[in-house]
Amino acid sequence: LIPPHTRPSPRRLHSAVATPELTKDEAGHLLGFGDASHEPSTLQQIDAACAARADALTSNDLQKLEEQIKAIDEELGPPVSPSGNVRRDSDGKDVVAVAAEFKRASPSKGDIALDADITDVASTYAKAGASIISVLTEPSKFSGSLEDLLSARRAAQKVAESTGKPRPAMLRKDFISRESQIIEARAYGADCILLIVACLTRSQLRDLVASCKRYQIQPLVEVHTEEEMQLALDTEGVEFIGINNRNLHSFKLDMSTTPRLMAAAAKHPNYSDELTFASLSGAAGRSDVDELNGSTRCVLVGEALMRAPDAGALVNELRYPSATVATKRVLAKVCGVTTAEDAILACRAGADLIGVINVAKSKRYVDAAQASDIVDAVRAFGEREQRWAPSSHGSLDAWADALRTATDRGRPLVFGVVQDQPLADVQKFVEGSGVDVIQLHGSESLEYAEALQVPHARVLHAEPSSDIDAAAADLAAAYEQVASAKCCLVLVDAAAAGEKSGGLGAPFDWRVADVLDAKHDIRGLVAGGLDAERVVDCAAAVPNAVGFDASSRLESETRTKDLTRVRAYVAAAKGK
Numbered sequence: 001l002i003p004p005h006t007r008p009s010p011r012r013l014h015s016a017v018a019t020p021e022l023t024k025d026e027a028g029h030l031l032g033f034g035d036a037s038h039e040p041s042t043l044q045q046i047d048a049a050c051a052a053r054a055d056a057l058t059s060n061d062l063q064k065l066e067e068q069i070k071a072i073d074e075e076l077g078p079p080v081s082p083s084g085n086v087r088r089d090s091d092g093k094d095v096v097a098v099a100a101e102f103k104r105a106s107p108s109k110g111d112i113a114l115d116a117d118i119t120d121v122a123s124t125y126a127k128a129g130a131s132i133i134s135v136l137t138e139p140s141k142f143s144g145s146l147e148d149l150l151s152a153r154r155a156a157q158k159v160a161e162s163t164g165k166p167r168p169a170m171l172r173k174d175f176i177s178r179e180s181q182i183i184e185a186r187a188y189g190a191d192c193i194l195l196i197v198a199c200l201t202r203s204q205l206r207d208l209v210a211s212c213k214r215y216q217i218q219p220l221v222e223v224h225t226e227e228e229m230q231l232a233l234d235t236e237g238v239e240f241i242g243i244n245n246r247n248l249h250s251f252k253l254d255m256s257t258t259p260r261l262m263a264a265a266a267k268h269p270n271y272s273d274e275l276t277f278a279s280l281s282g283a284a285g286r287s288d289v290d291e292l293n294g295s296t297r298c299v300l301v302g303e304a305l306m307r308a309p310d311a312g313a314l315v316n317e318l319r320y321p322s323a324t325v326a327t328k329r330v331l332a333k334v335c336g337v338t339t340a341e342d343a344i345l346a347c348r349a350g351a352d353l354i355g356v357i358n359v360a361k362s363k364r365y366v367d368a369a370q371a372s373d374i375v376d377a378v379r380a381f382g383e384r385e386q387r388w389a390p391s392s393h394g395s396l397d398a399w400a401d402a403l404r405t406a407t408d409r410g411r412p413l414v415f416g417v418v419q420d421q422p423l424a425d426v427q428k429f430v431e432g433s434g435v436d437v438i439q440l441h442g443s444e445s446l447e448y449a450e451a452l453q454v455p456h457a458r459v460l461h462a463e464p465s466s467d468i469d470a471a472a473a474d475l476a477a478a479y480e481q482v483a484s485a486k487c488c489l490v491l492v493d494a495a496a497a498g499e500k501s502g503g504l505g506a507p508f509d510w511r512v513a514d515v516l517d518a519k520h521d522i523r524g525l526v527a528g529g530l531d532a533e534r535v536v537d538c539a540a541a542v543p544n545a546v547g548f549d550a551s552s553r554l555e556s557e558t559r560t561k562d563l564t565r566v567r568a569y570v571a572a573a574k575g576k
């Protein structure tokens with residue numbers, strides 16, 4: 001152990017990247033290698049701080065940890081094999097093993113679930129059949145701790161004992177470059193630790209893998225580039241490799257990283273069937289797993305599970321092919337959002353569609369600049385770089401599928417609501433705001449709608465009527481007039497007496513929307529005075545609704561959304 005006063009500062013530690021004595025073979029893969037003026041990335045700073053904390057452990061501390069390992073083994077039994085669990089729980093084709101992650105916060109996303117309870121979450125993951133439970137233990141950027149790891153192990157073990165199923169393996173997710181951190185991991189119940197190749201020299205990786213073996217811990221070796229994959233496979237004793245779709249220096253997510261690196265791995269002389277691979281980061285639903293096409297046996301998921309209203313159900317969805325998940329996903333739209341903060345609040349609550357209103361007389365009016373802030377925030381949340389650019393679809397049902405797919409991984413779209421405004425103004429609004437879809441709330445013509453540079457949504461106004469069938473027929477006829485391959489969605493909303501204003505906060509007779517589905521084959525969102533309570537009845541009345549739209553009843557005061565109400569509404573809309 002290095003005495004405290006000679007310990008290098010975090011800043012200095014990273015100039016190690018540039019030290020001349022390190023050869024290119026040893027350290028050429030490290031960001032900034034050979035560049036004396038290199039400024040450490042966030043990853044390198046976090047890693048250096050973790051190393052400094054590890055170096056501060058005294059031999060006394062380490063001795064206590066060694067004793068704790070004995071106590072833990074006595075209390076909870078020996079470690080299990082993480083890659084063994086993965087291989088047992090996956091079939092190498094369709095069924096993947098899930099590594100479910102507990103993560104309160106992250107440097108790329110900020111707060112995710114600060115008040116999440118580790119025991120609850122770990123029990124849920126264990127009950128749902130996670131093969132591995134990953135626990136972020138880094139304190140400063142991820143708000144984690146070693147205590148979380150141990151609590152998770154205890155919770156998972158309890159579930160295993162009561163169900164008679166094998167327990168998930170525990171992964172310590174941290175920035176590990178010292179043997180002492182491996183000892184800590186083991187003393188707090190880990191079966192597995194993460195070794196990030198982007199943070200380690202070739203010999204550090206080799207030595208740490210060897211330390212793991214001594215402590216009966218399996219390393220999950222994380223790579224993000226072909227070069228790092230090469231290095232991982234060069235290293236003796238590596239059995240379990242994680243391909244991170246996120247670049248930890250830039251935080252950029254690229255889901256094609258996994259198939260690309262798997263192809264690179266297959267060419268390495270040490271590649272064999274005995275190796276187990278996992279895809280890390282960015283997955284949020286089964287469609288992501290489908291895209292992996294069986295290239296890895298395991299998918300590691302954090303954020304999406306931490307945000308899911310029902311994490312256990314999501315573990316199952318991820319594990320099994322979509323065909324076994326029969327129901328179509330319900331879309332929840334939160335309309336009348338006026339600030340970026342409220343937009344994020346709605347995204348976090350699980351909204352798929354965010355509406356901004358560019359209608360001058362609306363209480364919730366926003367101009368193009370305000371709308372643009374909202375679009376930026378929603379895009380950042382969903383890591384979407386550009387406006388949605390779908391191809392045209394011939395039917396509303398095909399469009400609904402396209403909307404489900406586009407918003408599938410917690411990547412909401414923004415709808416800009418307009419009403420009988422000059423076309424040129426709306427085109428300018430589309431340009432200035434970046435909205436994905438224009439929602440037409442007035443009597444805009446077919447030509448007008450088709451002249452827009454983005455797909456549009458149509459609002460059908462249900463007039464109060466005692467004749468449900470006639471009312472539905474009227475709506476169908478009105479839609480016929482303006483049906484277009486660029487219309488991606490219809491919304492059935494209440495009409496004000498004689499005026500098509502929307503945003504009335506009042507429901508209409510929902511049976512009209514049901515008849516519209518049954519007799520006229522038109523399905524869309526149902527809007528008008530919805531909130532958490534009403535949406536349950538509405539969903540029962542319109543079982544084939546594509547989704548629901550709500551605005552005024554989700555507010556704490558005009559123009560401001562209320563988190564509790566938005567959450568309750570989205571969860572209820574989705575039948576949770």
Ligand SMILES: O=P(O)(O)OC[C@@H](O)[C@@H](O)c1c[nH]c2ccccc12
Pocket residue numbers: 101103173174194196222244280281282283300301302303304
């Ligand atoms: O929340 P996501 O996008 O599902 O990602 C989980 C996990 O892959 C990510 O947390 C992660 C991958 N590698 C890391 C290294 C350190 C900290 C965190 C990570």
